[in-house]
Amino acid sequence: MFISAQDYLQRISHALEHVVAPQIECAHVRGQVLAAVFLLDQLTDRIDYKADIIRNEVEMTCSNLSKLVGAMETKAFQAPAEIRAFLKKLEEEGARHDLDFRNECNSMLTLAIDFFFARRSQLDPALAHELEGLVLDHCVQIAARDLGMLKPSTSMKLLQRRGDQELR
Amino acid sequence: MTTLDQDKMKPYLAGRLGADRVEINSVWKNLEGWSMETYSLGLSYWKDGREVKQDIIIRKAPELGLMDENYDVSIEYRVLTALNRTKVAVPRTFWLESDPGVLGRPFYAMEKVEGYIPFPPPASYDPEFRLIPDDRERASLAEDFVKNLALIHTADWRSLGLEFLGVPGPGTGAARMQVEFWEDRMARSGFRGKPAVAYAANWLKDNLVETDRVCLVHGDYRSGNYIAREGRIVAVLDWELVHLGDPLFDIAYSLNVWRSAPPQKWISHLLPEEEFLDRYEDASGIRVDRKRLDFFHVLHKFKSVGIPSTAAGAWRRQNLDLRVGVFGMMQYLSHFDLLSTLYNSHSSRGH
Numbered sequence: 001m002f003i004s005a006q007d008y009l010q011r012i013s014h015a016l017e018h019v020v021a022p023q024i025e026c027a028h029v030r031g032q033v034l035a036a037v038f039l040l041d042q043l044t045d046r047i048d049y050k051a052d053i054i055r056n057e058v059e060m061t062c063s064n065l066s067k068l069v070g071a072m073e074t075k076a077f078q079a080p081a082e083i084r085a086f087l088k089k090l091e092e093e094g095a096r097h098d099l100d101f102r103n104e105c106n107s108m109l110t111l112a113i114d115f116f117f118a119r120r121s122q123l124d125p126a127l128a129h130e131l132e133g134l135v136l137d138h139c140v141q142i143a144a145r146d147l148g149m150l151k152p153s154t155s156m157k158l159l160q161r162r163g164d165q166e167l168r
Numbered sequence: 169m170t171t172l173d174q175d176k177m178k179p180y181l182a183g184r185l186g187a188d189r190v191e192i193n194s195v196w197k198n199l200e201g202w203s204m205e206t207y208s209l210g211l212s213y214w215k216d217g218r219e220v221k222q223d224i225i226i227r228k229a230p231e232l233g234l235m236d237e238n239y240d241v242s243i244e245y246r247v248l249t250a251l252n253r254t255k256v257a258v259p260r261t262f263w264l265e266s267d268p269g270v271l272g273r274p275f276y277a278m279e280k281v282e283g284y285i286p287f288p289p290p291a292s293y294d295p296e297f298r299l300i301p302d303d304r305e306r307a308s309l310a311e312d313f314v315k316n317l318a319l320i321h322t323a324d325w326r327s328l329g330l331e332f333l334g335v336p337g338p339g340t341g342a343a344r345m346q347v348e349f350w351e352d353r354m355a356r357s358g359f360r361g362k363p364a365v366a367y368a369a370n371w372l373k374d375n376l377v378e379t380d381r382v383c384l385v386h387g388d389y390r391s392g393n394y395i396a397r398e399g400r401i402v403a404v405l406d407w408e409l410v411h412l413g414d415p416l417f418d419i420a421y422s423l424n425v426w427r428s429a430p431p432q433k434w435i436s437h438l439l440p441e442e443e444f445l446d447r448y449e450d451a452s453g454i455r456v457d458r459k460r461l462d463f464f465h466v467l468h469k470f471k472s473v474g475i476p477s478t479a480a481g482a483w484r485r486q487n488l489d490l491r492v493g494v495f496g497m498m499q500y501l502s503h504f505d506l507l508s509t510l511y512n513s514h515s516s517r518g519h
Contacts (some may be wrong), residue, residue, distance in 0.1 A: 002359065002477075002499050003484050015488040061363075110366040117370035129517070136507070136514055139364040143504040150500045 004099060006047050013040040055097045057142065061105040062095055064138045068112050071131055077119050083108050109138070172207060172271070180270055184263055184277070187213035187220070203408050204230050204241065208280055223280035224262065229273040242266065243333070244407045245276035247384075250328040256319045257312070257394075259403045283397030285405075288426045288437050295429045299391060299437035305399040310439040311447075312401035313394070317422070318451035320404075321383040321415040330384060333412045340376035342413040346467060347372045349411075350474040357481025364503050365477075368470050371510060377463040379414040381454065386410055389418045390426045391436035415454050419445070420464035424472075466513070469506040476502055 017037045024030040066087060069079045078084075086108045095101065113135055120128050174192050182190045194210035207226040212219060229241040242264055249261045262277040286309070288299050300306035325331070336342035351369045354360045360369070387409025395403040423441060428434040435444040445456050480496030 002362070002480055003496065007484060008493065011483060011488070011493060012490065015490050015493070019488045020490070106363055107361050109363045110361050113363055113366040113370060117374060120374065129514075133514060135363070135367050136511055139367050139503075140507045140511055143364060143500070143507045146500040147504040150497065 006044055009040050009044045009047065013037050013044070016040070051097065053145070054099065054102050058095050058097055058102050058105055060138065060141065061102070061109050062090060064134055065105065065109045065112055067134060068109075068116060068131055071127065072112075072116060072119065075123060075127070077115075077122075080111055080115055083111055083115070172209075176270070181211065182213070184265075185211075185213060185215065187215040189214045203239075203406070204228060204244075225259065225278050225280045226271070226275050227278065228271055228275035239408070241274045241276060243410065246332065247330060247407050247410050248278065250330055251320075251323065253328065254319065254323055256323065257316055257401050257403050259405075281395045281397075281403040283395040283402050285392060285394070286396055286437070287392045288428075293429050295431060297429060299428070302399075305396075306438060308399040309396055309401060310444075313391075313436060313438050314444060314447045314451055316394075316401055316404050317386070317389055317418060318448060318454075320386055320389075321418070321452050321454060323384045325382075325384045325412060328384075330412065333384075333410065335412055336379070336382055339378050342379040342382055343376040343463065343467070344373065346411070346413055346417065347376070347470070350467075350471050353474050354477045357477045358484070359477040359481065359499075364507060365473065368466070368473070368506055368510060372463075372467060372470060375463055375466075377414075377460045381415065382412050383415040383454075384410070385413045385415065385417050387418070387421075389422055391438065392426065414460075414464065415452070416456065416461055416464045417467065419448065419456055420461055420468045423461075424465065424468050462513075466506070466509055469502070469509050472502040473499065473506050 016033050021030050021033045021037070024033060065083070069083055069087065073079060079087075086104070095105075116131060116135070120132070123131070172192075172195050174195075177192060178190045181192075182188060190211060190213040192209055193212055194208075196208045198206040198208060205228040207228070208223060209226060210221075210223050212221045214220070227241065227244065229239060245261055245264045248258050251258045252260055259278040259281050262279070264274070264276045265271070266274045268274055286299050289297075298306070300309060325333075334345070336345045347369065351360060351365075354365050354369075359365055386404070386407065388406050389404075393404065393406040394401045395405065422435050422444070426436050428437045433441065435441055438444075439447075449455055476495050476498040479492045480499055483493045483496045
């Protein structure tokens with residue numbers, strides 16, 4: 001997820017209340033929108049992320065991070081201190097399965113990718129290709145998962161709306 | 169939605185136009201542009217003893233949205249003003265207002281070019297769909313589509329005073345500049361820290377191609393961004409992404425967006441790919457190197473991640489236009505598209 005569902009709900013609610021509702025002249029329609037705002041606000045604190053999505057992503061990211069950094073270190077390329085500290089803590093305390101930890105895992109993997117590419121040309125081409133494939137597979141799996149959750153038909157309908165009149 | 173303070177605008181316009189008795193008869197906020205706010209004003213005023221009726225367009229710097237928060241509206245104004253001296257079909261510019269006190273943010277004014285904008289649907293899978301149903305009209309628009317792109321790419325940007333856009337360094341400088349431009353935007357939107365973005369940015373920097381001819385690049389060249397009238401393109405619009413760089417940037421973009429449905433897959437719903445490329449080479453004298461083009465396909469897809477990333481960043485921080493929130497969601501599509509391309513490239517390379 002790029003922006004958390006909670007953040008999204010809060011922003012939608014805020015936009016409906018402060019931008020959309022004041023523009024609506026029909027009291028009934030305005031009432032409907034404000035009711036939606038109320039409902040969104042109630043839901044915001046009740047969002048439970050699909051725990052298995054977060055857990056899978058954390059486990060996959062930690063595993064691929066360890067493989068990438070491990071392979072680099074066997075070739076005498078020492079990983080940045082931040083990554084080593086993270087992996088040490090992970091080994092000692094295990095992974096958490098919450099959003100903050102997921103975000104931290106992603107940051108560490110991003111750092112590791114930059115670290116890998118900075119030394120890629122010094123690696124054996126076969127190993128470099130293999131490690132790049134590891135990173136790419138990881139990214140593709142996450143992107144495919146996220147794409148699977150998108151509802152494209154609704155998005156397209158919204159994108160097709162043009163002009164003032166249709167938005168009113 | 170149309171929030172122009174007319175009492176404030178009338179004396180302002182009178183000063184700018186050197187006119188008396190200025191009336192704003194109509195105001196229309198055009199929402200087709202997702203980046204800059206565009207207003208169409210129907211004016212009447214008295215000048216030199218006679219009444220003048222004139223429609224003008226106001227292009228105002230955006231709130232946070234699809235464009236970067238540091239976007240400078242004067243760039244588009246200066247480029248259009250320079251191109252007024254060439255054969256590129258562009259609207260005539262009138263003035264630049266850099267004082268944010270007038271309309272809340274800087275803006276510029278230009279002529280309203282009469283005509284219509286052929287705007288393709290975001291996704292059409294109907295092979296029978298024709299954006300331009302009349303074949304003769306489509307053919308002449310296709311001719312102008314290629315001609316204007318060639319004119320842009322062959323414009324003498326130095327003599328037009330467009331160095332201010334930033335002259336790329338030699339060799340891979342043009343490619344690097346664009347990669348870093350989009351990488352920087354994603355960083356400022358808060359998304360450079362995503363593994364997929366990190367991977368793609370590094371891949372691009374590892375595979376930079378050399379540019380042998382730095383050109384003026386439109387950056388968003390497609391149907392939907394020109395005005396047509398009587399079968400001709402009379403104005404090329406939306407220059408927010410204009411820069412100096414490799415002409416293949418525009419070519420790759422044209423090859424990737426707004427294609428008609430298979431089997432035609434016409435470029436911008438106008439003409440077949442090979443015909444587009446052949447005609448472009450003939451008109452511009454610039455050879456389209458298919459091998460170098462591969463890099464620009466990936467760069468295009470990286471940029472396609474950058475735009476919704478900017479929207480998502482704006483949505484999270486400030487913008488309350490729900491459509492910007494929707495556009496931010498398009499990151500999921502664009503990420504997958506980018507990674508699919510890189511995956512195919514990786515698979516085909518072996519080691």
